[in-house]
Amino acid sequence: MNKRYLLIIAIVGIASMFLATAIYAGTTVADIVKMENKAYEKHKKSIVDFSHKKHTEDYKAGCGECHHNAENKPLNELKMGDEVQNCIECHTKAGRPPRAKKDAPKLSNKEKMEYHAYAIHVNCKDCHKKANKASGTKSAPTSCAKCHPKK
Ligand code: HEC
Ligand code: HEC
Ligand code: HEC
Ligand code: HEC
Numbered sequence: 001m002n003k004r005y006l007l008i009i010a011i012v013g014i015a016s017m018f019l020a021t022a023i024y025a026g027t028t029v030a031d032i033v034k035m036e037n038k039a040y041e042k043h044k045k046s047i048v049d050f051s052h053k054k055h056t057e058d059y060k061a062g063c064g065e066c067h068h069n070a071e072n073k074p075l076n077e078l079k080m081g082d083e084v085q086n087c088i089e090c091h092t093k094a095g096r097p098p099r100a101k102k103d104a105p106k107l108s109n110k111e112k113m114e115y116h117a118y119a120i121h122v123n124c125k126d127c128h129k130k131a132n133k134a135s136g137t138k139s140a141p142t143s144c145a146k147c148h149p150k151k
Contacts, residue, residue: 004018029084032050032051033051034050035048035050036096037086037116039088039116040094040105042062042135046151065127066123088116091116091119094116094117095116095117096117096121097111097118125142127140
């Protein structure tokens, strides 16, 4: 192979790298998302560092396992660069559901799902429990203190 070919290959290579960054530039999801939603006046618990990158790349979680549309249909075809709604846009109440009182009617699952922290907890913990069962380990955190270490 002569030098001219090598040069062309190098140029094509570099150009496609730029193209790839241009395509992905529309997406703004940090590798590590600080789960500190602005809708909360104050967080009672410590803030979770959620590694979006590890979950999608290392743990091979599909987009639709966490992101869905207004009909709760998983967004399996989501791509980096697409618009993504935040959980709080639909699970609108900051916090966890109030503790059930003895004489008050219990909240239905649908009512509980209106609470942001409830929906988040169900999403994270359900998968973590399954993952730990499958791996026979406890590497996916399921207890309060593992995700929210003491401040
Ligand atoms: C394990 C769960 C999980 C998986 C899998 C996942 N995401 Fe996310 N993603 C989140 C969470 C949680 C947030 C933070 C959203 C929030 O705070 O409401 C987020 C945020 C985002 C954001 C930023 C939204 C914004 O406006 O701040 C984008 C873009 C995004 N995800 C795209 C994707 C794509 C594309 C995939 C698949 C390749 C994917 N996500 C897979 C949980 C996940
Ligand atoms: C566009 C609106 C919308 C967004 C954005 C949204 N959700 Fe949901 N979600 C829903 C609806 C609607 C349901 C169904 C609620 C019901 O059963 O009453 C739901 C249900 C759920 C459930 C229960 C799943 C099941 O089938 O039992 C979980 C867990 C959940 N959402 C977590 C999340 C998380 C985490 C995010 C952000 C990564 C998110 N949602 C973003 C609308 C949304
Ligand atoms: C679709 C499955 C799935 C969902 C949903 C999911 N996780 Fe995980 N997560 C995993 C797996 C698998 C591991 C453990 C991987 C290992 O180390 O074996 C993990 C590990 C973790 C860890 C410890 C290791 C690390 O990467 O920092 C944290 C913290 C974590 N998850 C936070 C979250 C939070 C917060 C949510 C909800 C917003 C969430 N996860 C939702 C699959 C999931
Ligand atoms: C898999 C990780 C994980 C586990 C396990 C977990 N949480 Fe959370 N929790 C989160 C995330 C992520 C949020 C969302 C915070 C945000 O987006 O602002 C949250 C939100 C909360 C909030 C509302 C925000 C605040 O700080 O006031 C409370 C309260 C809370 N969790 C308590 C608990 C308790 C109690 C347990 C155990 C029963 C628990 N959590 C287990 C990840 C976890």
